[in-house]
Amino acid sequence: GQDPAMNLTVDIQCASAEPVPDEDDLRSWIAAALASPQARGDTEITVRLVDAPEMASLNKTYRGKEGPTNVLSFPADLPPELDLPLLGDIVICAPVVAAEARAQHKSPDAHWAHMAVHGTLHLLGYDHLEENEAITMEALETAILADLHYPCPYQANLPREDSLA
Numbered sequence: 001g002q003d004p005a006m007n008l009t010v011d012i013q014c015a016s017a018e019p020v021p022d023e024d025d026l027r028s029w030i031a032a033a034l035a036s037p038q039a040r041g042d043t044e045i046t047v048r049l050v051d052a053p054e055m056a057s058l059n060k061t062y063r064g065k066e067g068p069t070n071v072l073s074f075p076a077d078l079p080p081e082l083d084l085p086l087l088g089d090i091v092i093c094a095p096v097v098a099a100e101a102r103a104q105h106k107s108p109d110a111h112w113a114h115m116a117v118h119g120t121l122h123l124l125g126y127d128h129l130e131e132n133e134a135i136t137m138e139a140l141e142t143a144i145l146a147d148l149h150y151p152c153p154y155q156a157n158l159p160r161e162d163s164l165a
Contacts (some may be wrong), residue, residue: 008034009044018094020088021112029113031088032144033120037116042085045123047116055093063133070096071115071124090119106153110145114153117144 006047006055010027014020026047034043050058055068062072092115101111121137128134 003045005086007042010044011046013046015050016051016094017052018051018109020049020094020096021109025109025112026116029122029148031114032148033117033153035126035144043087045087045120046089047119048089048140049092052093052095053092055096062101069094070095070100071119073119075125088123089147090116090123092116092119104155106151110150110153113145113148113150114141117141 008027008031010023010030012023012026033074054069056066056071058068058072059065059069062068062074069091072091073088074091076084076086077082077088078086092112097111097115098108099106100106104111105134118137118141121140126133126137126140128137138154142154145151145153
């Protein structure tokens with residue numbers, strides 16, 4: 001469960017015209033991802049929910065890739081001596097998440113929860129560039145989502161999330 005010592009602040013900015021999850025849901029998904037072994041004390045995360053043009057622009061600027069993607073994470077990467085709670089920013093593209101949920105026959109909530117968890121784990125330093133890293137990260141995501149009563153996001157017949165990006 002939630003460690004009472006951890007004080008989580010999630011600043012949610014909605015810049016999307018699409019339907020987006022309830023702020024309490026977003027916070028609970030992020031809190032679940034942070035409840036892993038390396039959780040810290042106070043933590044602050046900004047979540048920005050955007051439409052395709054803004055996400056495409058971020059994807060191009062920061063990853064050199066064309067078109068919008070589902071989720072991008074920007075770790076704050078602050079020097080430890082600053083001792084600030086800021087973990088970083090997560091940007092989620094509402095129309096892409098909706099389209100992927102439909103294409104993958106997932107409930108929108110389940111896919112949103114996965115994107116929030118995935119983005120948060122990136123802020124904690126997890127990655128999926130190497131196969132072994134991907135296996136670790138996917139197993140952790142699956143466990144966190146199971147705790148939230150969502151099915152495994154990585155069904156065998158689906159492409160990896162990144163192949164959609």
